[in-house]
Amino acid sequence: MQYNQRLLLKGNEAAVYGALLAGCDCFFGYPITPASEVAHTAARLFPKLKRTFIQAESEIGAINMVIGAVASGRRAMTGSSGLGISLKQEGVSYLAAYEMPAVIIDVTRGGPGLGNIGPEQADYFQLVKGGGHGSYHCLVLTPNSVQEMCDFTVKAFDLAEKYRMPAYVMADGVIGQMMESVQLPDPRPYTYDPEWKMGRIVDGKANYITSIYMEYDDLEALNRRLQAKYREIERAEQCAEEFMTEDAELVIAAYGICSRIAKGAVSELRAQGIKAGLIRPQMVFPFPTNSFEKLLSNGKAKVVMSLEMSAGQMIEDVKLALNCKLPVELFNRMGGNVPSCAEVCEAAKRIYKEYVK
Amino acid sequence: MSTEKVKFGRSKVFFDPFERRPGPIKTNMHYCPGCGHGILHKLIAEAIEYYGIQENTVFIAPVGCAVFAYYYFNCGSISVPHGRAPAVGTGASRATPEKYVISYQGDGDLAAIGFNEFIQAANRGERMSVFFVNNSNYGMTGGQMAPTTLPNQVTMTSPYGRNVETDGYPVKVCELVNALEAPVYIERVALTGTANIIKARKAVFKAIENLRDRKGFSLVEALSPCPVNLKMTAEQVNEFIDTKMTKYFPLGMLRDRSAETPAGKVPEAPVRDPEDVKQLLFTAKEGSGEGPATVNNSEIFNEERRIRVSGFGGQGILSLGHTLADMARLRHFNVSWMPSYGPEQRGGSASCAVILSRKAIPSPLVDSCDLLIAMTRAALDKFGYQLKDDGILIYDTSAMEKPAVKPGQKVFGLDALAIANRIGNAKCANSAVLGALAAILGKFALTPEDAADYRKVFTEAITESFRKKPQVVEQNIAAFNAGCDEMSSQLV
Ligand SMILES: Cc1ncc(C[n+]2csc(CCOP(=O)(O)OP(=O)(O)O)c2C)c(N)n1
Numbered sequence: 001m002q003y004n005q006r007l008l009l010k011g012n013e014a015a016v017y018g019a020l021l022a023g024c025d026c027f028f029g030y031p032i033t034p035a036s037e038v039a040h041t042a043a044r045l046f047p048k049l050k051r052t053f054i055q056a057e058s059e060i061g062a063i064n065m066v067i068g069a070v071a072s073g074r075r076a077m078t079g080s081s082g083l084g085i086s087l088k089q090e091g092v093s094y095l096a097a098y099e100m101p102a103v104i105i106d107v108t109r110g111g112p113g114l115g116n117i118g119p120e121q122a123d124y125f126q127l128v129k130g131g132g133h134g135s136y137h138c139l140v141l142t143p144n145s146v147q148e149m150c151d152f153t154v155k156a157f158d159l160a161e162k163y164r165m166p167a168y169v170m171a172d173g174v175i176g177q178m179m180e181s182v183q184l185p186d187p188r189p190y191t192y193d194p195e196w197k198m199g200r201i202v203d204g205k206a207n208y209i210t211s212i213y214m215e216y217d218d219l220e221a222l223n224r225r226l227q228a229k230y231r232e233i234e235r236a237e238q239c240a241e242e243f244m245t246e247d248a249e250l251v252i253a254a255y256g257i258c259s260r261i262a263k264g265a266v267s268e269l270r271a272q273g274i275k276a277g278l279i280r281p282q283m284v285f286p287f288p289t290n291s292f293e294k295l296l297s298n299g300k301a302k303v304v305m306s307l308e309m310s311a312g313q314m315i316e317d318v319k320l321a322l323n324c325k326l327p328v329e330l331f332n333r334m335g336g337n338v339p340s341c342a343e344v345c346e347a348a349k350r351i352y353k354e355y356v357k
Numbered sequence: 358m359s360t361e362k363v364k365f366g367r368s369k370v371f372f373d374p375f376e377r378r379p380g381p382i383k384t385n386m387h388y389c390p391g392c393g394h395g396i397l398h399k400l401i402a403e404a405i406e407y408y409g410i411q412e413n414t415v416f417i418a419p420v421g422c423a424v425f426a427y428y429y430f431n432c433g434s435i436s437v438p439h440g441r442a443p444a445v446g447t448g449a450s451r452a453t454p455e456k457y458v459i460s461y462q463g464d465g466d467l468a469a470i471g472f473n474e475f476i477q478a479a480n481r482g483e484r485m486s487v488f489f490v491n492n493s494n495y496g497m498t499g500g501q502m503a504p505t506t507l508p509n510q511v512t513m514t515s516p517y518g519r520n521v522e523t524d525g526y527p528v529k530v531c532e533l534v535n536a537l538e539a540p541v542y543i544e545r546v547a548l549t550g551t552a553n554i555i556k557a558r559k560a561v562f563k564a565i566e567n568l569r570d571r572k573g574f575s576l577v578e579a580l581s582p583c584p585v586n587l588k589m590t591a592e593q594v595n596e597f598i599d600t601k602m603t604k605y606f607p608l609g610m611l612r613d614r615s616a617e618t619p620a621g622k623v624p625e626a627p628v629r630d631p632e633d634v635k636q637l638l639f640t641a642k643e644g645s646g647e648g649p650a651t652v653n654n655s656e657i658f659n660e661e662r663r664i665r666v667s668g669f670g671g672q673g674i675l676s677l678g679h680t681l682a683d684m685a686r687l688r689h690f691n692v693s694w695m696p697s698y699g700p701e702q703r704g705g706s707a708s709c710a711v712i713l714s715r716k717a718i719p720s721p722l723v724d725s726c727d728l729l730i731a732m733t734r735a736a737l738d739k740f741g742y743q744l745k746d747d748g749i750l751i752y753d754t755s756a757m758e759k760p761a762v763k764p765g766q767k768v769f770g771l772d773a774l775a776i777a778n779r780i781g782n783a784k785c786a787n788s789a790v791l792g793a794l795a796a797i798l799g800k801f802a803l804t805p806e807d808a809a810d811y812r813k814v815f816t817e818a819i820t821e822s823f824r825k826k827p828q829v830v831e832q833n834i835a836a837f838n839a840g841c842d843e844m845s846s847q848l849v
């Protein structure tokens with residue numbers, strides 16, 4: 001049977017399709033703009049496939065339901081935005097300590113505080129740097145199209161399971177709310193049955209899951225194991241799009257909606273004779289340091305401009321990746337404002353003049 | 358009550374020895390001598406064994422002195438964040454309906470930090486049994502005030518006694534739960550002396566029996582000795598519970614609807630077979646559209662085209678834009694549709710932006726447009742400036758006089774709602790607008806071939822949207838034709 005798998009979808013909807021096609025059994029969520037369609041779509045489609053949807057009492061409830069479902073050996077997910085993600089951080093820290101996979105969609109909005117529902121990218125710190133207590137990381141995928149909202153959600157499940165850790169799909173209000181055509185993949189055959197799930201009987205003993213280690217050495221050992229895993233991820237999983245970077249003298253770093261605007265700006269700047277390029281992280285943990293190191297080894301780039309819808313959060317990782325060997329400037333908008341292509345070009349030209357000619 | 362007694366007559370649900378317990382002591386539990394936790398563990402273990410559900414039991418351990426319950430129970434277990442056991446239990450119970458979920462919680466865990474998770478799970482009637490240890494203080498952290506601490510009771514954080522004026526009265530959990538509709542069984546017991554423990558045993562067995570029979574939510578609250586933090590001997594603490602606590606927390610069964618509650622069914626298994634998933638998620642290909650090879654070559658779309666649709670909520674503004682975007686999808690354009698969301702919607706205004714392009718679309722946000730459809734005066738005032746100097750404006754004649762435009766701009770009016778009402782379905786007004794657009798584009802921009810394809814792709818989009826409502830499809834096509842005719846007559 002042939003099916004229409006090319007649909008016009010919102011980013012928020014596409015993420016849910018991706019999850020279902022990846023074999024996710026359970027969705028637990030709490031409404032919040034601009035992520036609400038994630039919950040709406042899940043409420044419609046999960047029960048259609050006789051899978052579980054619950055509107056939880058809070059984001060805290062939702063992430064803990066995810067813990068229960070995942071510990072039981074099922075794929076589970078939740079979705080939220082900014083302040084809701086803040087509430088989930090306790091649970092995410094536990095997931096990291098349990099070494100359990102889970103997928104969390106964050107359709108970011110303006111902050112701090114209640115902020116507003118406009119698009120911002122100011123959740124970078126809480127997603128990439130840990131967010132909750134303890135030395136842990138989460139995988140963070142950064143789609144910039146509706147197609148990638150679907151594809152990266154599938155990938156988030158794959159990576160989360162491969163490394164047994166939580167994975168975020170970090171979108172922004174624009175990517176979540178916009179519609180584009182999406183080619184939906186075929187559903188995967190379902191084979192998921194993790195050997196570590198609670199209650200599996202091994203040698204007559206039922207598996208248990210915990211995050212408490214009273215012996216200091218035991219907890220240190222867990223931490224060392226986690227860190228080794230993160231280093232391996234940094235080695236093996238970096239993911240970025242490099243656009244016209246080979247001969248670029250000014251390189252823009254941008255992800256999510258900013259990266260699309262940046263790409264338009266790079267073409268515009270090239271048309272005006274400015275050698276511009278773009279590094280677009282498709283994941284920000286692991287951060288694509290290789291792409292930035294390449295700029296250093298090929299020696300053409302004179303300056304990097306971090307384009308963000310935050311006060312400048314990713315820029316710290318850009319600077320670290322470049323080891324302070326190239327100047328890094330910030331151009332940003334905040335509060336729900338999305339930079340325009342013209343603004344970005346103007347900022348790039350100003351920076352170009354200062355550092356290149 | 359010493360821990361030796363717990364060891365005696367050990368249930369097969371307990372490990373023997375407790376090898377998961379770190380350190381040299383593997384024969385008894387980590388609880389203080391005289392602690393109620395060990396007694397309750399023993400009763401629960403016996404009940405699990407009696408009802409034969411060990412293999413499928415999930416034991417959710419709280420944060421509190423019982424955090425290490427998984428040292429003892431040989432069943433699926435997890436130690437969860439403070440207060441969140443009923444939420445974790447909800448996830449487990451829904452994800453694996455064949456499992457029997459036990460949420461085991463202290464009074465700080467359940468009645469303070471986790472009260473919301475608890476009461477919501479109770480209200481949903483989650484299929485789980487909650488064992489609630491009320492020892493009138495926070496045990497694990499060294500005897501601080503709990504929600505259940507009695508008036509004037511001295512604890513580490515109520516050194517002058519619980520002051521009901523500033524700290525409130527103790528929380529009566531069973532009574533609160535008894536106000537809800539869903540719970541099946543609610544009983545308060547005490548773990549003091551043989552007679553009470555026999556009653557407690559019955560209650561624990563009932564809750565586990567309900568679990569086996571899939572009968573929804575059961576709660577057993579156990580008034581439980583914590584001699585260490587109460588700084589009492591075993592006898593003193595039992596007396597404290599029997600005389601003081603029970604006055605505030607009367608023992609007894611508050612509700613037992615087990616008999617009249619039918620045994621719950623195991624829900625159907627999730628659909629996971631790829632072919633079945635496709636069938637449920639997608640629509641069959643035949644009968645819609647021309648297939649992937651269909652492209653539209655009209656020259657006006659060699660350039661990126663931006664369309665702004667605006668008006669007020671309820672006019673179908675978003676869906677008008679959506680139909681346009683869908684038409685573009687069917688002709689394999691790159692297309693984006695972006696709504697104004699949130700506060701912009703408040704006060705009734707609605708707008709969306711559609712971009713069609715043969716190249717990648719950098720940003721779906723629109724600050725200048727080739728076509729502006731304005732269904733209200735306010736919408737025109739707000740977005741009029743975005744119209745390019747050679748742009749096209751379509752306005753609603755019932756909402757405004759013909760607006761003045763710049764010399765290069767074209768302006769056309771239509772009473773789409775009137776047309777739709779004539780057809781007999783006010784919701785078809787969008788299609789009348791799209792029909793008018795067909796006439797305008799046909800006259801000024803499209804080759805006859807492209808114009809015919811525009812009409813065709815509209816039909817495809819509408820047919821796909823209302824697959825199951827052929828009458829609605831027909832009404833929309835009629836509205837499209839009427840809009841097209843009316844605009845054509847204006848254009849001659
Ligand atoms: C979020 C959080 N806050 C505080 C604590 C510290 N803490 C550990 S146990 C506990 C109190 C437990 O008391 P209770 O639930 O009454 O159980 P008991 O130890 O008396 O059995 C607290 C506050 C914690 N672990 N997590």
Ligand code: SF4
Pocket residue numbers: 387388389390391392393394422492496497582583584585586
């Ligand atoms: S502190 Fe109290 S509740 Fe905790 S183990 Fe000791 S007696 Fe039991």
